[in-house]
Amino acid sequence: MPDVRVGVSGWRYPRWRGDFYPRGLRQRDELAYLAERMSSVEINGSFYSLQRPTSYAAWRAAVPEGFVFAVKGGRFITHLKRLKGVDSALANFFASGPLALGPMLGPVLWQLPERVEFEADVLDDFLSLLPRTTNDAAALAAKHDDKLSESRALTVAEADQPLRHALEPRHTSFDSKEARAVLRAHNVAMVVADTAGRWPEMGDSTAEFHYVRLHGEQRLYGGGYSDASLERWGQRLGGWLDEGHDVYAYFDNDSDGRAPYDAVRLRALLDGRALS
Structure with missing residues (x-):
């Protein structure tokens, strides 16, 4: 049965404290509070630096069974290396702890900067390197270099399960049949991104699944989504569910604190379908 996951991109935002998060809620309890109200979240810290297996294990312990984490791939791979020569970097990323999420590990998101243009061979080579199961990810993680000590690396999967990937490019050259063909050949989802027209x-x-990022309706990373807009997105996501596709949707309009409220509202609109 198809499933839909609605959540937010990250959860540690000072602007949310005393607003979405009740005044006095301990910072270490914020993820648990959020997980009671939505079914997924994107881990953002993994984009900026390699995390630790203990951190992933702690996040897993904070949420209820059935919750799902999407993990954002490292910017060293996407922004600095620009997908080229990333064998060791990919091994380090997967050794840094995502496998500690166990059955809560959802898609891995790879976001490209606007300056990276579509090159068929580069994209094809990169997508060919991505592990498609957690056992594959563990085997790749075992090839990590000395940037990670053996005591800090996690190179064993709790159980073998499929591993999905989504790509969020921002250069117009990716909005083409050729780019979609490469992604389709590797069963990697092209992210549907709402960026206020940016x-x-x-x-x-x-x-076979859809991945949506909602960065802002009228203003990038800010403002809130209107009722009418959320209705439209609800219908769109619901249509994908009716077609038999899993859906992941994350709000990133966090600067004004609207993202978690919009996620809760969209989830309510989708209630009664495949929502978990």
Whole structure:
């Protein structure tokens, strides 16, 4: 049965404290509070630096069974290396702890900067390196270099399970049949991104699931979504569910504190479908 996950991109925002998070709620309890109200969250810290297995294990312990984490791939791979020569970097990323999430490990998100243009061979080579199961990820993690000590690396999967990937490009050259064909060949989802018109939405997915990022309706990373807009997104996501596709949707309009409220509202609109 298809499933839909609605959540937010990250959860540690000072602006949310005393607003979405009740005044006096301990910072270490924020993830648990959020997980009572939505079914997924994107881990953002993994984009900025390699995390630790103990951190992933703590996040897993804070949420109820059935919750799902999407994990954002490291910017060293996407922004600095620009997908080229990333064998060791990928091994280090997967050794840094995502496998500690166990059955709560959802898709891995790879976000490209606007300056990275579509190059078919580069994209094809990168997607070919991505592990498609957690056992594959563990085997890749075992190849980590000395940037991670053996005591800090996690190179064993709790159980073998499929591993999904989504790509969020921002250069217009990716909004093409050629780019979609490469993604489709690797069963990697093209992210549908709402960016207040800043970057291409990319419109359709290229895998058996859909991945949506809602960065802002009128203003990038800010403001809130209107009732009418949330209704439209609810219908769109619901249509994908009716077609038999899993859906992941994350609000990133966090600067004004609206993201968690919009996520809760969209989840309510989808209630009664495949929502978990």
